[in-house]
Amino acid sequence: MVDREAVYIMSDYELCSSKQKITLSKDDKIFYSVINVMLSLIVIMILYPLIFIISSSFSSPDAVSSGRVFLWPVDFSLEGYKAVLSNKSIIIGYRNTIFYTISGTFINVIVTLIAAYPLARRNLPYKGILMFLFTFTMLFSGGMIPTYILIKDLKMINTPWAMIIPGAISVYNMIIARTFIMNNIPDELLEASQLDGCSDTRFFFKIVLPLSKAVIAVITLYYAVGHWNSYFSAFLYLNNKNLYPLQIILRDILIASQFNPEDIIDPEIMSAKIGLADLLKYSLIIVSSLPIIAFYPFIQKYFIKGVMIGSLKG
């Protein structure tokens, strides 16, 4: 039933890379068109809302509020972006988020690495108990209220500390780092350096850190995206407008539609604010996701690497 020519032994990769024309059997032709159509549909399904939002954000307030945007920007304008950038609380939120992301990620990465390194050592005494101490927190937690009481007792409510300290380490990321160190730094290296009188601290700084660049990149990005997108701890622990991160401002504007006209300083924009409310939402989505969109093509491979290490069987 299969075309003799198609049977010519070639791997799938060769099949697609060779310039040679290969006749496919009828079954295969149908199969390949079906998966091509299916994948294209899924790609369109994922892409369309994103394109719609980008296009809307570049349209005029009128085109957006009358629902004339479908695929491309209608009456190209930057009104939405002007409104976003002249909104005081958005700017403050942006600044705060940048601060929380940088300082939070910095602490996260340090705490994660100094936990992962000793736990990656094969003959560390009491390692079992220590690992249990870490992994148990993945299974059971005190819950929302006792944690809140603790943060309150520590006088961290309404301080930037509440955004940085309570999530100082993710055990999942620690295990990723630990797995990487265990698999990539050979025991012989440790033995050799110990013979030369290298201390554990020195080994960490001179050998482990330089050899773990890839996994440091992975966890840095995981933590940074987490901070950038985080909304929960600010929602629970902050109620001072000047400390709000971007995501809380986003929630107020995008979801609760609490759009405060007083935040708009420019009187010209003020006059158009009615048609602007919806447009502003689109532009805001773009502005708030900008850092991730901008870096995405370069950092994609690190995220995927993280998934791979995370699923490794130690």
Add this chain to the structure above:
Amino acid sequence: MMYTRPKVTTSVTEKAVTPIPRKTVRQQRLKLAVKNWQLYIFLLVPVAYLLIFRYYPMLGVQIAFKKFNAAKGIWGSPWVEFYNFEKFFKSYQFSRVISNTLSLSFYGLLAGFPIPIILGLCLNALRSQRYKKLAQTIIYVPHFISTVVLVGIVLQVFNPLVGVYGVLYSLATNGNIAPDILGKATAFSHMYVWSGVWQNMGWGTIIYVAALSSVENELHEAAQIDGASRFKRVIHIDLPKIFPTATTLLILNAGSIMNVGFEKVYLMQNSLNLRQSEVISTYVYKIGLAAGGGDFSYATAIGLFNSIINFMLLVTVNWISKKISSTSLW
């Protein structure tokens, strides 16, 4: 996510098997620990962090059995035993939040689990590597969108007046205004689950595509010679290859069936869909911390009830997973 304990035989455990007195083993271990003292200095900060921010709140759950009084604090408040639990079991919200939680997770698992598998198989079968790369790059994007923005996108797209949904509806029905599906209680679970599928189906393929990349080419070649079509090869070669990964993921997902995250549900809630959208975590927040709440003990009791069930589920499914596929979470 999956992690199998490495099979490492340290010198200490090896010696523990041979009949050397226990005391010596303990002494040797202590000696090794002293020799490695710097490693424990490294662990000082992380362990202190865990004890304060993860374990201390576990002691705080005792207020579930107390009548919490802010002036007396966690330790000084009077005991009420199981009063708060009984109150929850008897309340009319009990069956509602439990069934909402369970149905959201089951629906999410049912819709969200098979799609990445199918998608991964399709990606792997693509003949054009360039198209495969492009498709992968695009389908991973939604994973990086924050929950707030995702819900914002859903609200905009399904806005009955200005959203794509509203505009298409009025075009199709000669200018009628679309019904507000965001306020419809019965639509909530569909919106919740399918927006989640939209966000995560691409990301979910990574693990399957990776598993598929280790399929030996010889298998495909042999099957080709025997006249197997590409579809047959997907069914008989590719699918069995990812079966263990899929089983493990399914088992582990089943362990968090009672665990519906707070953020997205809370953001998608409104007064009209509350009957279908109140889940345990949002209910805990409302009882405990939201304006008009403030009953810390009652909220903690509900949270603790949920944590215990989650814990038991996870331990059980992990045990099953270990038996079946020798993969374990810890």
